[in-house]
Amino acid sequence: MQISSLLESLIEGLRCLPGVGPKSAQRMAYHLLQRDRKGGMNLAELLQNAMINIGHCQDCRTFTEQEKCRICVSSKRQQSTQLCIVETPSDILAIEQTGQYSGRYFVLLGHLSPIDGIGPNEIGLDKLKQRLANETINEVILATNPTIEGEATANIIAQMCAELDIIATRIAHGVPVGGDLETVDGTTLSHSFLGRQKIDLN
Amino acid sequence: MQISSLLESLIEGLRCLPGVGPKSAQRMAYHLLQRDRKGGMNLAELLQNAMINIGHCQDCRTFTEQEKCRICVSSKRQQSTQLCIVETPSDILAIEQTGQYSGRYFVLLGHLSPIDGIGPNEIGLDKLKQRLANETINEVILATNPTIEGEATANIIAQMCAELDIIATRIAHGVPVGGDLETVDGTTLSHSFLGRQKIDLN
Structure with a gap:
């Protein structure tokens, strides 16, 4: 050229x-x-x-140019007893945009993947354990990706929570809203059957 | 957010x-x-x-960080007696990639548009006239865009060439190669009829 x-x-x-x-x-x-x-x-x-x-927040490990991010320093968020675990900082953005959640976060910056040398310490589980022990947290919401690695990571954290007597919940898998049953893959569809809920008419 | x-x-x-x-x-x-x-x-x-x-080439006005661009300093190009007029530096790239043309270029950096205050001097026609007078150029190929402004600009330059006794040619408008007659717009199709050429069987 x-x-x-x-x-x-x-x-x-x-x-x-x-x-x-x-x-x-x-x-x-x-x-x-x-x-x-x-x-x-x-x-x-x-x-x-x-x-x-831009570095990482001392508490939740998301991106920030301060010591702690805006969510971690918010007094309203500190009153919450929920902690949501995500894989990447952009997941926080996606969840914040729903407006459904007002608790705190913890970012793994990845997922367990022993084959690539990513063990519990690489995704900050030591730091997470410390937070779970020191802060008043009643529920850990596992919002890792619905992939094999994401599920494995969620399971390990759920075990950690069980040891500390904290409830661990997993976000629901199912048919996307506005989607078409016909085009949804089989695994998702069977998840949506397993996770069915009683219709509450009140 | x-x-x-x-x-x-x-x-x-x-x-x-x-x-x-x-x-x-x-x-x-x-x-x-x-x-x-x-x-x-x-x-x-x-x-x-x-x-x-990155500034503009002294001769052809394309982008370069030198005084003159690589095409203008090439001795092979200087032997050519063709000058191709284009609207933008990226048009040169497109033409070079065809490998069909080995002459020099002149970039207008726009097209005539009196309503926006873009007259002959804004698109460097004074400089172009100077080049046409000083250099040995036998043919000016007008490769401005096939838009109303592009056609108007091509016409003005063709008049300038006529005054200087230089042949001015316009690139062909017609059906794109590999296209489908059915999907080509009417104006293009009538251009392709007006510009039809005799099939040479030799």
């Missing part, structure tokens, strides 16, 4: 973004150079700032 | 990229923080470098 080498490296660099292939990267680079150099400069600064300064 | 403010600004900043909405921006930010901080830092540096150092 007969284009400038700086431009070539920029196009290559943009491909570190998820979902960005060679064509989109090219379009992005030309767009920024042609129409939005200010936005490009701003993005460079924000990226640098975020990559350097 | 209960997330870190630095992270919020990064998500907002990523939206300056074309085709990136709130959901993709969020996914990109979390991906970089979680899995590719090094890639993020590298991208920040490349962006900054490109936005500051």
Whole structure:
């Protein structure tokens, strides 16, 4: 390609973004150079700032540039006795957007995967045990992903909770709302039968 | 949203990229923080470098960090007597990828649009006239976009060429190769009839 080498490296660099292939990267680079150099400069600064300064919350391990995240320092959240366990910081965002949950969180930053050398300490279970022992927590909601690894991780944490006499619950698996029974896979459908609930008419 | 403010600004900043909405921006930010901080830092540096150092080629006005671009300094290209006029630097890339053209280029960086205050000087027609007068150019290939503005721009340049006694040609409009006659719009189809060529059996 007969284009400038700086431009070539920029196009290559943009491909570190998820979902960005060679064509989109090219379009992005030309767009920024042609129409939005200010936005490009701003993005460079924000990226640098975020990559350097964003660390993990001391309590829940989500992303924050402070010692503790906004949820952990909230006094309203501290009154709650529920703790929700998720795999990644973006899971917190998804749960917060439902508006259904007002307790605290703990982020595993992964899931158990002995084959990749990810054991209980790598996903912070030592820290979680400490929190469960020191804080007033009555219910641990296991919101790990519905995958084999996610289930295994949820089981290990449920055992830990049983030892400490804390209730552990698992989020429901079933047919997605607005979905179509016909298109739902068999495993999900059998989960939705196993997890059926009595219709309460009151 | 209960997330870190630095992270919020990064998500907002990523939206300056074309085709990136709130959901993709969020996914990109979390991906970089979680899995590719090094890639993020590298991208920040490349962006900054490109936005500051990439300017326009003195001759053809495409993007380059040098005085003249790689195409304009190529001695092989200088032997050609063809000059191709395009609207944007990315058009050059598209034409180069066909491998069909080995002449020089001139980038208008836009098209005539009197309503937006874009007249002949804004798209560098003064500079183009100078080049046509000083260089040995026998044919000007007008590869502006097949839009009303692109056609108007092509017409103005064709007039300029006529005054200087240079042949001006327009790239063909017609049915896209591999396409389906049924799905082609009427204007394109009538262009493909007007531009029909005799089949040469030799």
